Amino acid sequence: MAHSSNPAHGTAHAHAGGHPLVGHLVPVSTLLFTATGLLILTVITVAVRYIDIGEFNIWVAIGIAVVKAALVATFFMHLRWDRPFNVLVFVGCTLFVILMMAFCVLDTGQYRATQYTGNPPVAQQTLDANAPGAPVAQRKEEINP
Amino acid sequence: MTQITAEPQTSGHASGHGHADDHHSGEHAKYPFLAHHFETPAQQFDSAKLGMWLFLATEVLFFGALFVAYAVLRSRFPEVFSYASHYLDTVMGGVNTCVLIVSSLTMALAVYFAQRGKKFALVLCLWLTMGGAVGFLVIKYFEYTHKIHENLVWGPSFYVPPHSPEGEVEASVLAKAPAPAVNPVPAPTDPSATGLVSLAARPPADASAIKPAQSGPKGLGVWSAPTAAAAAAMEPQDPIPAEAPSDHLADPELPPNTHLFFAIYYAMTGLHGIHVVVGMIVIGMLIFRATRGDFGPNYYTPVDLVGLYWHIVDLVWIFLFPLFYLIH
Numbered sequence: 001m002a003h004s005s006n007p008a009h010g011t012a013h014a015h016a017g018g019h020p021l022v023g024h025l026v027p028v029s030t031l032l033f034t035a036t037g038l039l040i041l042t043v044i045t046v047a048v049r050y051i052d053i054g055e056f057n058i059w060v061a062i063g064i065a066v067v068k069a070a071l072v073a074t075f076f077m078h079l080r081w082d083r084p085f086n087v088l089v090f091v092g093c094t095l096f097v098i099l100m101m102a103f104c105v106l107d108t109g110q111y112r113a114t115q116y117t118g119n120p121p122v123a124q125q126t127l128d129a130n131a132p133g134a135p136v137a138q139r140k141e142e143i144n145p
Numbered sequence: 146m147t148q149i150t151a152e153p154q155t156s157g158h159a160s161g162h163g164h165a166d167d168h169h170s171g172e173h174a175k176y177p178f179l180a181h182h183f184e185t186p187a188q189q190f191d192s193a194k195l196g197m198w199l200f201l202a203t204e205v206l207f208f209g210a211l212f213v214a215y216a217v218l219r220s221r222f223p224e225v226f227s228y229a230s231h232y233l234d235t236v237m238g239g240v241n242t243c244v245l246i247v248s249s250l251t252m253a254l255a256v257y258f259a260q261r262g263k264k265f266a267l268v269l270c271l272w273l274t275m276g277g278a279v280g281f282l283v284i285k286y287f288e289y290t291h292k293i294h295e296n297l298v299w300g301p302s303f304y305v306p307p308h309s310p311e312g313e314v315e316a317s318v319l320a321k322a323p324a325p326a327v328n329p330v331p332a333p334t335d336p337s338a339t340g341l342v343s344l345a346a347r348p349p350a351d352a353s354a355i356k357p358a359q360s361g362p363k364g365l366g367v368w369s370a371p372t373a374a375a376a377a378a379m380e381p382q383d384p385i386p387a388e389a390p391s392d393h394l395a396d397p398e399l400p401p402n403t404h405l406f407f408a409i410y411y412a413m414t415g416l417h418g419i420h421v422v423v424g425m426i427v428i429g430m431l432i433f434r435a436t437r438g439d440f441g442p443n444y445y446t447p448v449d450l451v452g453l454y455w456h457i458v459d460l461v462w463i464f465l466f467p468l469f470y471l472i473h
Contacts, residue, residue, distance in 0.1 A: 020260035021443040022190040028257060035250035042242050042466075046235065049471040061467035068463045076253045076456045078449075083191060086198040093202040097209030101216050108217045119304075119401045126301040127394075134306070134394040139401055 024081035034075040041068050178444040190446055197450045201457050204420075208461050211413050215468065218409055222402055229406035230472035232297055232393070234288060238470035241284050242462065248277025249459040255431075256452045259445035264438060267448070271432045274455065278425045285418055292407070297393065299408035306394050410469055417465060420458045427451045 019025055045064040053060065074080045079087055118139040119127065127137035173179050176186050183189035219226045255270035292298065296307040393399055431451055434440065440448055 019442065020445065022187050023260065023445075023449065025260050026253070026257060028254065031250060031253045031257065034253075035246060038246045038249075038463075039243060042239065042246065045467050045471060046239055049235070049467075049473055052473060057473040061471055062464075065464050065467055069460050072249065072456050072460050072463070076249055076459075077453055078256075082194065086194060089195075089198045089202050090205070093205045093209075097205060097212065100209065101213045104213050105216050105220050108220060117401075122301050123304050123401070123404065126304040130305045131394050134304075134399075135397040136304075136394065136399045136401060136403075 024078055026075065026078060026081070030075055034071050037071055038068055041071075176443060186443065193446050193450060194453075197453050201453060204457055208413075208416065211409070211416065212464070215409050215413065218405055222400075222405060224400045225403050225406050227472050228398065228400055229403050230469065232292070233410075233470045235470050237284050237288050238466050241281050242466045244277050244280045244284070245459045245462050248274045248281070249456055251277065252428075252452045252455045256445065256448050259435070259440045259448040260442055262441040264435065264440075267440065268432060268435050271428055271435055275425060275428050275432065278421050278428065281421055282418065282425075285414070295393070297407055299404055299411055301404075303404035303407060304394065307392060413465055414469070417458065417461055420461070424451075424455050424458055427454065 041064050045061055048057070048060050048064070051057075073090065079090065118124065119136065124137070124140070127134060131137055172185060173181065179186055179189055183192065251270045251273040255267055255274060258266040258270060294307065296302055296305055393403070428451060431448060434447065
């Protein structure tokens with residue numbers, strides 16, 4: 001798998017077969033297939049937007065984005081043939097971002113919905129000064145009990 | 146020497162405390178690009194890759210903090226996100242996604258041609274990647290300028306009617322200043338009675354270049370209420386209107402705190418745009434060196450590392466596009 005871990009392989013082909021001294025040569029066909037898959041998934045994710053499946057819309061969109069990201073990382077970024085430790089660095093930090101996000105969203109959900117049901121004070125001030133007739137300006141701030 | 150080439154790991158440990166330059170002079174004479182503190186090209190390549198991946202990890206955390214902010218805001222104001230997303234141009238965003246994917250492909254091809262030692266194809270692919278970056282920023286420029294022109298921005302400026310003389314001024318200054326006394330028009334006592342929208346401080350859009358009269362008949366300085374047909378057209382007939390109303394403040398559907406969507410939109414796409422600019426700079430450096438003939442099958446590490454950077458820029462946009470443009 002990891003060709004870079006065996007430089008003897010690369011050296012043997014470095015000048016004969018046009019292979020690099022180090023690293024892995026990903027065939028052009030693989031790169032073209034990856035790009036085609038990414039473009040198809042882009043069309044799908046745009047199309048899914050217009051289908052109402054309630055709260056699952058965002059999860060479908062994120063799922064397609066994760067598949068696209070995996071395609072980019074695996075083939076464009078050579079992670080499939082890279083050292084496992086580099087995979088660990090990338091996947092590990094991504095997991096920690098997800099962990100941080102999960103805790104922040106969980107924490108936010110524990111607080112009262114909003115302090116202001118209307119516009120925040122600075123926004124209301126600006127509205128009163130510039131566009132007092134705007135519909136949104138009529139929604140005066142109410143502080144929740 | 147052959148033993149070192151075959152077993153870079155063990156030889157690295159065995160002679161790690163040697164540090165004699167002539168110890169590996171054969172390897173260094175063979176590969177002029179090999180730095181003196183590395184023993185083999187493979188060791189140098191792996192070290193560079195590990196360093197780049199660690200940098201990319203910090204990039205993921207960098208953007209990750211903004212994604213966390215996005216998640217908190219969206220969980221707190223879901224109605225704002227589903228409403229304001231329709232102000233973003235899905236076509237422009239989709240085209241930009243495709244532009245970045247294709248430029249990622251040309252960057253991966255550039256690495257391939259560098260590995261094969263095809264200089265012309267390498268330089269061509271780098272130029273194509275640069276073209277993708279320029280195209281992305283040009284489209285982004287049109288998106289940004291259109292939104293800024295409509296006052297679809299972060300902060301209190303969002304609540305200043307666009308196209309008004311006051312709209313050009315910094316809103317924070319206006320917020321502190323007293324309300325303009327030019328042609329004071331009383332706000333409608335019951336705007337819901339007619340269903341019409343009155344923006345007192347707003348002149349007609351076609352007279353925006355003319356300053357409101359200080360005195361005299363109420364004319365250019367007064368916002369003429371839209372007709373019933375125009376007001377009906379502003380009502381969203383469809384879950385996804387074909388075109389959002391040009392003046393967001395006239396839209397009765399506008400939820401409070403909509404400016405937060407644009408705050409996080411500009412923060413995330415702006416940081417991404419800065420990364421695209423940095424990518425253009427490093428790709429430009431690669432073009433210079435590739436034209437000079439620095440890269441080949443033996444040495445292409447800079448092309449590979451810039452490629453990794455460019456792919457992570459693409460990867461971030463892959464998430465930004467559905468999260469901002471494609472909210473149902």
